[in-house]
Amino acid sequence: MSKKIILMQGNEACVEGALAAGMRFFAGYPITPSTEIAEISAEKLPKLGGKFIQMEDEIASMGAIIGASLTGFKSMTATSGPGFSLKQENIGFACLAEIPCVVVNVQRGGPSTGLPTLPAQGDVMQTRWGTHGDHPIIVISPSSVREVYDMTIRAFNLSEKYRVPCILLMDEVVAHMREKVELPEQSSIDIINRKYLNPSMSVYKPYMDYDGDGIPPMMNFGDGLPYHVTGLIHDISGFPSTNADVSKDLLNRLMSKIYNNLDDILEYENIYTEDAETVIVSFGSTARSVHRAVYLLRQEGFKVGMLRLKTIWPFAHKAIKKLKQTPVRNLLVAEMNFGQLLETVKASAEGAFRTYGLNKYNGELITPQEVINKVREVAKHA
Amino acid sequence: MRKELQKYFRNDKLPHIWCPGCGHGIITGAVVRAIDNLKLNQSKVCIVSGIGCSSRAPGYMNFNTLHTTHGRALAFATGIKMANPDLKILVLTGDGDCSAIGGNHFIHAARRNIDITTIVFNNSIYGMTGGQYSPMTPKAAFATTAPYGNIDRNFDLCKLAQSAGATYVARGTVFHVPQLIKLIEKALKHKGFSLLDVVDICPTYFGRRNKMSSPIAMMNKIREMSVTVRSASKMSEEELSGKIVIGEFHEERVPEYTEEYAKVIEKAQGGN
Numbered sequence: 001m002s003k004k005i006i007l008m009q010g011n012e013a014c015v016e017g018a019l020a021a022g023m024r025f026f027a028g029y030p031i032t033p034s035t036e037i038a039e040i041s042a043e044k045l046p047k048l049g050g051k052f053i054q055m056e057d058e059i060a061s062m063g064a065i066i067g068a069s070l071t072g073f074k075s076m077t078a079t080s081g082p083g084f085s086l087k088q089e090n091i092g093f094a095c096l097a098e099i100p101c102v103v104v105n106v107q108r109g110g111p112s113t114g115l116p117t118l119p120a121q122g123d124v125m126q127t128r129w130g131t132h133g134d135h136p137i138i139v140i141s142p143s144s145v146r147e148v149y150d151m152t153i154r155a156f157n158l159s160e161k162y163r164v165p166c167i168l169l170m171d172e173v174v175a176h177m178r179e180k181v182e183l184p185e186q187s188s189i190d191i192i193n194r195k196y197l198n199p200s201m202s203v204y205k206p207y208m209d210y211d212g213d214g215i216p217p218m219m220n221f222g223d224g225l226p227y228h229v230t231g232l233i234h235d236i237s238g239f240p241s242t243n244a245d246v247s248k249d250l251l252n253r254l255m256s257k258i259y260n261n262l263d264d265i266l267e268y269e270n271i272y273t274e275d276a277e278t279v280i281v282s283f284g285s286t287a288r289s290v291h292r293a294v295y296l297l298r299q300e301g302f303k304v305g306m307l308r309l310k311t312i313w314p315f316a317h318k319a320i321k322k323l324k325q326t327p328v329r330n331l332l333v334a335e336m337n338f339g340q341l342l343e344t345v346k347a348s349a350e351g352a353f354r355t356y357g358l359n360k361y362n363g364e365l366i367t368p369q370e371v372i373n374k375v376r377e378v379a380k381h382a
Numbered sequence: 383m384r385k386e387l388q389k390y391f392r393n394d395k396l397p398h399i400w401c402p403g404c405g406h407g408i409i410t411g412a413v414v415r416a417i418d419n420l421k422l423n424q425s426k427v428c429i430v431s432g433i434g435c436s437s438r439a440p441g442y443m444n445f446n447t448l449h450t451t452h453g454r455a456l457a458f459a460t461g462i463k464m465a466n467p468d469l470k471i472l473v474l475t476g477d478g479d480c481s482a483i484g485g486n487h488f489i490h491a492a493r494r495n496i497d498i499t500t501i502v503f504n505n506s507i508y509g510m511t512g513g514q515y516s517p518m519t520p521k522a523a524f525a526t527t528a529p530y531g532n533i534d535r536n537f538d539l540c541k542l543a544q545s546a547g548a549t550y551v552a553r554g555t556v557f558h559v560p561q562l563i564k565l566i567e568k569a570l571k572h573k574g575f576s577l578l579d580v581v582d583i584c585p586t587y588f589g590r591r592n593k594m595s596s597p598i599a600m601m602n603k604i605r606e607m608s609v610t611v612r613s614a615s616k617m618s619e620e621e622l623s624g625k626i627v628i629g630e631f632h633e634e635r636v637p638e639y640t641e642e643y644a645k646v647i648e649k650a651q652g653g654n
Contacts, residue, residue: 025465046650051464051643056490060457063450063487067430067461070448071469075461089451221446221462222469224425228392228441230449239395239441 005182010148010175011036011078014104014168015044017152018076020189023102024050025073027064029057029083032116033172034106037078058083062090066099070229072220074156078104081123082113084130091165092131093231095254098163098207098216100194102155105167106175107284109363118363119172121284124340127167128313134251136258138162138265139313141169143287145179151310157192158265162257163215169312171336173285173365194218201225207250208236214257258314267310268319272298276305278330278375279323280358281345283309286334286366293371303327304375312341320348330378334358334366354381383411390414390424392444399438401509403589403597405556405582409503410439412559413472416566428469430459432484434476434510436503436582453484456491459498467640470570471497477504477518481537485517492546495574496639501566502539502577505584513587524591543577544632550576551632556583557604558628568630574638581608581626 008016014037018026026045028038042052051068055061058079065075079087084105094101109115110122123130127139138158142151152168159166195217197204204225207216216236219225232240233247241247258265272294273279282290287308297304305328307319323331331353333342339357346355358374360366383391391414400406417427427445431437433452440447446469450458455473463471480488480502491498507525508514515525515532518539522531544551550572554562562580569576583589583600594600604626611629614622 025461027461027464043650046643046647049647049651053460053464053643055457055460056486059454060460060487060490063454063457064461064464066450067448067458067463068465069461071462071466073465075465090454090457093451220466221428221448222426222466226425226445226447228447228449230441231451232449 005180007178008145008181009036009178010145010170011106012040013145013149013181014078014152014170014175015040016183017149018102018156019044019048020186021153021156022074022191022193023076023156024048025065025068025075026051026077027053027055027061027068027075028077029055029061029079031058031080031083033108033175034078034080034104037104058086059090062087062103065101066090066094066097069099069101070221074100074160076102076104078106080106080108080116081110084123084126088130092133092135094165095131095135095137096231097229098254099165100159100163101165102152102159103165103167105169107169107171109361115363117172119285119336119365120361120363121171121286121336122340122361123169124312124335124337127169134255136164136254137167137313138164138258138311139167139169140267140310141283141312142174142310143284143308144174145177146181148174149181149183153189153191157190160194161192161215162261163194163218164258169284171284205236206238207234209253214253214260262314262318265311265314266316266318268316269308269310270319271306271308273305273307273323273328274326275303276326276328277303278332278378279305279307279328280332280334280371280375281307281309281341282334283312283341286336289366289368290334290371292368293375296368297372297375302375302379315344315348317348320345324352328353330354330356332356332358332374332378334371336360336366387414387418390417390444392442395442398442400435401586403583403585404435405505405584406436406439406503408556408559409501409562409580409582410442412562412566413474413501414443415563416570419563419567420570422470422570426469427472428462429472429474430455430462431474432476432479434479434508436474436476437479439474453479453482454487455479456484456487456498456500460491460496463496463498463640464643467497471499472570473498473500475500475502476509477502477506477539478508478516481517481539481542489542489546492543492548492575492577494639495547495549495636497573497575499569499572499576500578501569502579503582504539504579505582505588507584507588509584509587513591523588526591539579540577540631547575548577548632549574549634549636552577552630553579553581553626553628555581555604555608555626555628557601558608561628565630572633574636
């Protein structure tokens with residue numbers, strides 16, 4: 001079998017991954033630096049019999065993908081900071097009504113219109129808590145073009161499996177850089193589809209935990225049995241309720257379907273952490289500079305390693321916990337923001353490590369040299 | 383209720399939450415009667431709503447029903463219709479839900495001419511939140527947020543829809559029920575975006591503040607003020623002031639959006 005190696009852009013890899021995962025519906029709105037995802041979807045989806053629609057705004061495109069998902073279509077939208085803010089209300093709807101969908105957020109400098117063409121990682125907290133109320137969500141973040149492809153597939157798989165919106169958190173650099181990639185054969189890709197109800201049932205309770213795993217099976221609109229979906233707190237039949245036990249049980253199930261499955265959901269990569277004294281925590285394009293810095297520092301004899309988070313939310317507390325059994329003394333969190341992830345890492349460290357932030361928020365990437373300088377500075381304190 | 387209409391309701395979810403004298407039940411009843419008259423396949427009908435008193439209607443109706451976020455029903459409905467054009471889609475919405483927070487979705491759904499029937503429960507007030515003025519509240523009327531009288535001008539929803547591109551536009555009222563049922567049937571049979579503005583009453587919040595707390599008085603006012611499209615065409619602007627013009631305003635055959643997209647698919651696949 002001949003290997004097919006292609007030069008590909010991150011946003012392009014996102015669409016290729018989505019199509020491989022089974023995406024057949026995309027609704028979007030133009031915004032830099034995610035626009036290519038809409039453009040390529042508009043071209044490729046109809047070729048596969050799928051549907052593309054450019055909606056009147058970001059709010060509408062989020063609503064449209066939820067509607068399409070209810071008819072059984074794997075659906076996606078893509079945006080950047082300002083648009084991601086607008087989508088929050090309907091992201092909350094998808095969390096509560098448990099509608100699978102994938103939302104790509106290609107981060108750019110903020111706040112507000114900010115730096116539309118430049119990278120940032122300032123949406124870490126918004127991806128977790130952007131919509132109101134307690135809610136579950138899964139956020140994953142790729143560092144390379146090939147990983148954009150793989151993680152877009154994973155975003156669909158997680159979303160379908162757990163009936164939860166999954167956010168693919170990219171940044172402008174990962175989205176716009178071009179790398180050589182070798183894409184896998186479609187037949188070698190693991191695809192997860194949502195659970196459907198046994199069609200022989202005569203009554204469908206859309207939020208009944210039939211299988212005891214906290215994930216109710218779905219049924220498509222138009223497949224036969226009528227049912228109701230609402231953004232109000234609802235009972236297992238899907239109808240509104242203000243009963244205290246119903247509210248508590250629903251929120252508990254929504255949370256536990258995610259938090260009972262952390263081993264499946266959390267992914268992270270440890271590089272040279274076994275004997276490291278300083279571990280740099282990073283994600284997205286920043287992790288590329290960190291990786292290079294770790295390589296160069298190791299050549300100088302620095303005992304340094306990297307913990308790269310692939311799953312951002314839920315946070316991988318277990319990855320930090322594991323470091324407590326190693327010689328690590330310092331944690332350095334490198335991110336293109338004021339230290340959004342740092343606070344969570346500090347809480348997770350529970351005082352077991354000295355924690356430092358390496359933060360840049362001027363629209364420029366953190367360079368390997370900046371990481372090297374910071375590690376040297378941290379080593380002096382130690 | 384006629385026995386054959388029972389199957390269209392979720393009887394265990396009744397009684398409804400609406401106030402005594404509210405017109406929403408009349409419109410809901412007219413919708414299921416129109417669906418029954420047309421013998422639509424119940425499992426292929428999808429009813430979508432936003433937020434507000436009227437948007438609770440789908441919860442009582444035994445179809446595929448989706449109660450979405452405020453103003454967004456048409457956005458969700460567009461996704462459903464695009465994904466599965468075989469479904470018959472109705473959007474039930476209030477005047478605030480449709481013309482204020484949902485105004486952008488409203489004009490763009492009309493512009494696309496996507497096959498969705500939008501029925502506006504137009505009672506000129508935000509009822510669920512206790513009587514604030516909406517874009518449909520007449521000038522000088524009172525509301526909790528217009529204690530000195532409303533200075534906003536109100537929309538004419540039918541003109542708005544037609545100029546945005548809706549291909550079937552009509553107005554009915556909760557007083558003229560047989561006509562309302564016929565208009566809903568026409569809207570449902572129409573291929574493309576249809577808008578039905580239904581003049582409705584809210585005795586609790588609009589009526590009380592505007593010296594019409596009795597539902598009967600409000601119904602009588604609708605009867606007195608209504609003129610048909612045909613009669614209106616012979617009346618001067620002065621004579622039409624304060625009148626409710628009812629009937630069909632506009633109907634045209636224009637390519638429907640999902641049918642146009644089917645052609646896109648054909649073109650894209652032919653290009654392979």
